[in-house]
Amino acid sequence: MTSLLALVIANHRMHVERANRIVELSTLNATMQRMNEALEEAQDQLVQSEKMASIGQIAAGVAHEINNPIGYVLSNLGTLDSYLASLFGLLEAYTESECPSSVSQQASLARVRALRESVNFEFLRGDIVALLAESRDGILRVKHIVQDLKDFSRGGVDDVWEVVNLHDAIDRTLNIVRNEVKYKARIETRYGNLPDVECIPSRLHQVFLNLIVNAGQAIDASGTITISTGASLSEIWIRFEDTGCGIPKEHLHRIFEPFFTTKPVGQGTGLGLSVSYSIVRRHGGSIEVESEVGRGSRFTIRLPVRQPCPQLAQTDAVSAAEPV
Ligand SMILES: Nc1ncnc2c1ncn2[C@@H]1O[C@H](COP(=O)(O)OP(=O)(O)OP(=O)(O)O)[C@@H](O)[C@H]1O
Ligand SMILES: [Mg+2]
Structure with missing residues (x-):
């Protein structure tokens, strides 16, 4: 009889403990959800301020381009x-x-x-x-x-998924960035056959701009930036190739880290590639880099033609391959 009573009490205690744990877990879950939202908001702000910094960087070039x-x-x-x-x-x-x-x-x-x-x-x-x-x-x-410029500077709140011609998007980016690089680099475009791609065009503008500006900055006196495109099955690729200084092996795995920069203070924030990476990842795509010091670098972006579900499109996707 005593042992039965003890069993009932133990059972009751277990139920109470379980109920308490469930409450604790759901509180924890709510806290994590809030933290996640705050993180997403911070990430969005980071992308937006990086974009504004890029605009500041190219403003002089754009002014010159308009002045002419x-x-x-x-x-x-x-x-x-x-x-x-x-x-x-x-x-x-x-x-x-x-x-x-x-x-x-x-x-x-x-x-x-x-x-x-x-x-x-x-x-x-x-x-x-x-x-x-x-x-x-x-x-x-x-x-x-x-x-x-207006397309490029559109805020993050109206991220609209559209089905667009990415060659037009690259040309538009070249329009605002050409002046920044034209004294050092010849820009060559080798466009293949691309289907229209489902994407957030203003975000991809930002990625293209970062890669072209980086390529231009990597070229010391004179060189070439080649932009080529192609499609295979359900994805497309865009390659940005430069004949610049190249990236040392020990940096190759760090360049997508936020704030990693080899540029002098005031010239680079080290956010360009990390923001580009998160934008490409949001599109369910990947960025691959190949580089050789003294010969140049090659960044290849791969994007799915259609999004299974735009808001959820997130696959992990950076890889650093062997030198060119
Ligand atoms: N095409 C390239 N050629 C050589 N090095 C490159 C190239 N692209 C990126 N890098 C290296 O990767 C680093 C990080 O690039 P990232 O674009 O993230 O930042 P950043 O260019 O230094 O600054 P910013 O925030 O102004 O873009 C650069 O500092 C540079 O060392
Ligand atoms: Mg950069």
Whole structure:
């Protein structure tokens, strides 16, 4: 009887303990969920501030890129202004020559002829068309740069999954970054056949920008950056190759770590690759790096063409392979 009672008490104690543990576990679970959310938010902020830092870095280049077309459009407007003055002079002379009160029709016609010769009408006709076409191109170029910058700087809150042509996305990135690298590096594009890819375009812009800026920074005096693309089965690949300084073997496994940088203080935060890595991972893709000191580096991004479920698309995916 006593032992039965002891058993009942022990059983009851066990139930109470189990209930307590369940409460503890669910409290712990809620805390972990909150921490996870806070971490995700912090990660998002990091991606966003890295993007802003990149924009700061390329701002001078972008300003130069915009300044150039603005400069020649302004100069074209000045030339068009003087052409118009000549043409209006000619038009006035014609009008006078047709006027019945004109003293001598003969004399006015001679003046018109002389003016027409001095104005070089045929040349003006061709040059006006050319100046207008060049100016239109210049304004369009500025428009595209501003549009691409706007796409790039879109905040993290409106991360929208879209099915897009990644060649357009790379070209848009090149549009805003070309000036940053053009004095040192020739940029070559070798595009294959790519299906449209489901992605967050503004995020991939950020990745492309980081890889191109890194490639440019790795080139000392002059070199080449080659961007090639291709597709196989259900994935596509984009390769950024440079003929820069290369990455020492002992750094190869660290370059994706946040804050790992070999650049002087103030020049690199060491966030570019770690942020790029997390963006690519969010797309369910991978980044592979091959490099050889003194010869250059090659970063290959692989992305699935379609997302099984965008919000959950996360597979682990960085690998550092042997030198080129
Ligand atoms: N193409 C490359 N060639 C040589 N080294 C590279 C290349 N890309 C990255 N690295 C190395 O990896 C390091 C980390 O790159 P990451 O882009 O993360 O940071 P960062 O360029 O130093 O700074 P930032 O935050 O401004 O991008 C670089 O400091 C550099 O040593
Ligand atoms: Mg970088």
